[in-house]
Amino acid sequence: MAKKQHKIKLDDIARKLNVSKVTVSKALRGHPDISAATIELVKKTSQKMGYVPNLTARNLSSNKTNTIGVVVPKVAHFFFGSIVESLYDEAFKNDYELILTVSQENAERERKHIETLLSMNVDGLIIAISNETKNYDIFKTVERHDVPVIFIDRIPDLPNINKIVVSDKEGTFDAIEHAINLGYTKIAYFSSYTNINIGRERLAGYKKAMKKEKLSLNPEWILQGGFREEFGYESFMKLYDKKILPELIFTETYPVALGVYEAARKLKMNIPRDIDVICFGNADVQKYLNPPLSCVNQPTEIIAKKAIEMILEEIDSKDKLLRREVVISTELLLRGTCVNKNKGKRNDN
Amino acid sequence: MAKKQHKIKLDDIARKLNVSKVTVSKALRGHPDISAATIELVKKTSQKMGYVPNLTARNLSSNKTNTIGVVVPKVAHFFFGSIVESLYDEAFKNDYELILTVSQENAERERKHIETLLSMNVDGLIIAISNETKNYDIFKTVERHDVPVIFIDRIPDLPNINKIVVSDKEGTFDAIEHAINLGYTKIAYFSSYTNINIGRERLAGYKKAMKKEKLSLNPEWILQGGFREEFGYESFMKLYDKKILPELIFTETYPVALGVYEAARKLKMNIPRDIDVICFGNADVQKYLNPPLSCVNQPTEIIAKKAIEMILEEIDSKDKLLRREVVISTELLLRGTCVNKNKGKRNDN
DNA sequence: CTGAAAGCGCTAACAT
DNA sequence: ATGTTAGCGCTTTCAG
Numbered sequence: 001m002a003k004k005q006h007k008i009k010l011d012d013i014a015r016k017l018n019v020s021k022v023t024v025s026k027a028l029r030g031h032p033d034i035s036a037a038t039i040e041l042v043k044k045t046s047q048k049m050g051y052v053p054n055l056t057a058r059n060l061s062s063n064k065t066n067t068i069g070v071v072v073p074k075v076a077h078f079f080f081g082s083i084v085e086s087l088y089d090e091a092f093k094n095d096y097e098l099i100l101t102v103s104q105e106n107a108e109r110e111r112k113h114i115e116t117l118l119s120m121n122v123d124g125l126i127i128a129i130s131n132e133t134k135n136y137d138i139f140k141t142v143e144r145h146d147v148p149v150i151f152i153d154r155i156p157d158l159p160n161i162n163k164i165v166v167s168d169k170e171g172t173f174d175a176i177e178h179a180i181n182l183g184y185t186k187i188a189y190f191s192s193y194t195n196i197n198i199g200r201e202r203l204a205g206y207k208k209a210m211k212k213e214k215l216s217l218n219p220e221w222i223l224q225g226g227f228r229e230e231f232g233y234e235s236f237m238k239l240y241d242k243k244i245l246p247e248l249i250f251t252e253t254y255p256v257a258l259g260v261y262e263a264a265r266k267l268k269m270n271i272p273r274d275i276d277v278i279c280f281g282n283a284d285v286q287k288y289l290n291p292p293l294s295c296v297n298q299p300t301e302i303i304a305k306k307a308i309e310m311i312l313e314e315i316d317s318k319d320k321l322l323r324r325e326v327v328i329s330t331e332l333l334l335r336g337t338c339v340n341k342n343k344g345k346r347n348d349n
Numbered sequence: 350m351a352k353k354q355h356k357i358k359l360d361d362i363a364r365k366l367n368v369s370k371v372t373v374s375k376a377l378r379g380h381p382d383i384s385a386a387t388i389e390l391v392k393k394t395s396q397k398m399g400y401v402p403n404l405t406a407r408n409l410s411s412n413k414t415n416t417i418g419v420v421v422p423k424v425a426h427f428f429f430g431s432i433v434e435s436l437y438d439e440a441f442k443n444d445y446e447l448i449l450t451v452s453q454e455n456a457e458r459e460r461k462h463i464e465t466l467l468s469m470n471v472d473g474l475i476i477a478i479s480n481e482t483k484n485y486d487i488f489k490t491v492e493r494h495d496v497p498v499i500f501i502d503r504i505p506d507l508p509n510i511n512k513i514v515v516s517d518k519e520g521t522f523d524a525i526e527h528a529i530n531l532g533y534t535k536i537a538y539f540s541s542y543t544n545i546n547i548g549r550e551r552l553a554g555y556k557k558a559m560k561k562e563k564l565s566l567n568p569e570w571i572l573q574g575g576f577r578e579e580f581g582y583e584s585f586m587k588l589y590d591k592k593i594l595p596e597l598i599f600t601e602t603y604p605v606a607l608g609v610y611e612a613a614r615k616l617k618m619n620i621p622r623d624i625d626v627i628c629f630g631n632a633d634v635q636k637y638l639n640p641p642l643s644c645v646n647q648p649t650e651i652i653a654k655k656a657i658e659m660i661l662e663e664i665d666s667k668d669k670l671l672r673r674e675v676v677i678s679t680e681l682l683l684r685g686t687c688v689n690k691n692k693g694k695r696n697d698n
Numbered sequence: 699c700t701g702a703a704a705g706c707g708c709t710a711a712c713a714t
Numbered sequence: 715a716t717g718t719t720a721g722c723g724c725t726t727t728c729a730g
Contacts, residue, residue, distance in 0.1 A: 025708065026709090029709090056405055056409045057709090059722090060708070060723070061722050081430050085425040097450075101446075120446070288611075382699060409706050409724070410724045
């Protein structure tokens with residue numbers, strides 16, 4: 001293998017060029033102090049010598065890392081996967097590196113990750129909290145460290161923070177109202193958890209629409225219990241067993257709707273004829289379902305773009321900016337469900 | 350806002366405890382030099398004072414970062430999303446931080462990311478190259494920096510490297526052989542690109558199975574052109590227009606199969622009755638398709654686990670280890686397609 | 699078991 | 715326009 005090669009540093013280039021290493025350092029960074037000719041020369045030489053700057057050293061002395069720490073609950077997941085991908089795109093455009101961490105919906109792990117990120121001296125933080133995070137002490141620590149934070153999607157219930165959310169309440173409201181306009185009156189709601197902002201907001205949107213349209217709330221049609229498929233499957237089965245199936249089911253996440261599809265298939269019920277479905281949250285799966293599942297779409301790219309934009313503003317401004325809350329509008333994405341009122345149950349699939 | 354707080358450092362703790370900062374440093378890291386009592390005391394005090402170690406400084410002086418750089422082409426993608434998630438899990442278990450970068454299938458971006466990762470002094474690198482990477486100079490640079498690398502899934506055509514691949518050839522071979530055993534003889538193959546290892550290997554598996562079963566290769570049934578849905582859709586349409594549709598289509602990636610589903614739906618052809626499909630690569634979508642799509646499954650968790658295991662071995666060993674090639678076995682995952690031979694085209698959906 | 703000195707590679711502040 | 719001096723916060727010798 002290649003003989004032990006000494007890694008090139010500023011000094012090496014400086015010596016070769018008979019200048020000081022400060023000159024080299026400045027030239028490499030295009031500092032206005034240095035003449036164009038020198039810059040040119042230094043850059044060329046360092047390139048030729050195979051110089052790779054040592055960011056660790058640079059960070060230590062400049063106290064700036066050009067990195068943004070990111071904490072998400074999941075990454076193999078349509079919503080967060082898209083968010084993360086767009087965050088990477090935007091960071092790249094702005095010459096920032098992202099340090100991504102994944103909490104796996106685990107509060108303790110989340111805390112550890114945030115601590116590590118602080119240790120790494122990230123310039124800013126973008127966080128979507130886990131659904132079990134209840135203790136907010138770590139965010140105090142973050143504040144003490146003077147590292148700006150933008151919360152996205154999953155927001156802690158804390159005053160005076162920067163946040164980007166989608167119009168959870170309005171989006172749900174619109175979907176339910178759309179359904180009611182179609183002629184539906186029996187609408188069930190499969191909720192995640194109300195200790196998390198998205199759970200609270202979306203449910204509020206449902207209730208608001210029902211109330212506005214003067215439909216009574218049937219507590220048996222408001223089920224709570226999770227983000228995942230099993231919850232959808234089991235809840236559907238529960239209603240079926242009790243013989244109190246509604247006409248339409250709204251689910252707070254798309255995996256829950258997938259569970260409903262599964263249950264319907266098992267029971268040989270046809271969607272949307274026997275039971276109709278619509279959900280919050282988009283995923284590529286939906287368009288391949290039979291029938292394609294309609295949803296309230298969250299524009300991930302816009303969320304990510306805004307998050308990077310805001311965190312960079314925070315980083316660049318010396319003074320504390322005003323805390324901001326940005327609400328990104330969702331849109332109703334109609335595919336093959338919730339487009340016509342079903343004609344009541346006909347079990348002849 | 351909290352009054353400008355000075356960040357606690359080793360010195361502060363040392364002064365408070367009337368010891369030297371070296372003692373504190375060692376105690377915090379549980380160095381055997383220090384007595385248990387001192388360790389206990391130091392840890393407690395530093396905790397109380399809200400000390401957060403400065404990793405930048407630690408890295409600079411120890412020349413060790415406890416980070417692994419990762420480069421993948423995509424992250425909002427079932428395969429890489431799962432890989433990344435598992436990599437995070439494994440890294441976390443081993444107290445390593447991951448620095449993830451996403452090339453977006455762009456060779457130039459990939460090069461830049463690797464350079465940055467080197468600048469950040471990552472202890473090791475796990476890389477899946479983009480499908481357009483042809484210039485391998487950057488990997489020479491990596492070698493010069495003495496940073497160990499494990500290539501996964503997408504492997505450059507370079508001698509003497511560590512790699513983890515799945516049994517692309519055998520997996521495809523098994524699937525095709527299974528189809529032939531079902532009675533299929535007209536089997537088309539939708540390939541990605543043969544400049545990438547996975548493209549070459551999988552195609553070789555197809556050819557091998559066809560040859561073994563003494564079936565002739567029809568060049569019109571071997572189409573090349575991409576990883577994505579459009580390719581599947583268009584290729585299917587092309588065969589349909591030419592009236593040379595086969596009985597079964599094997600696609601090298603699952604999005605291509607999705608494109609086939611779409612085309613079949615458009616043409617009102619029934620899968621698997623009129624045309625059957627199977628693909629390489631699993632995704633959660635597949636089980637919700639109608640019919641559920643069978644595939645050759647790549648065990649992402651095992652790949653990720655092995656990758657972390659190998660890179661840690663490389664990092665921990667002073668001497669260069671022998672280059673290793675690990676092949677992870679795929680498995681045939683049969684769902685609703687390619688389970689019975691279809692009865693020929695009946696266009697009466 | 700503890701600590702003093704030196705230095706990791708770079709940049710900021712201040713000369714010149 | 716270029717260089718000198720200090721020092722970022724920590725760990726690593728090596729000496730006590």
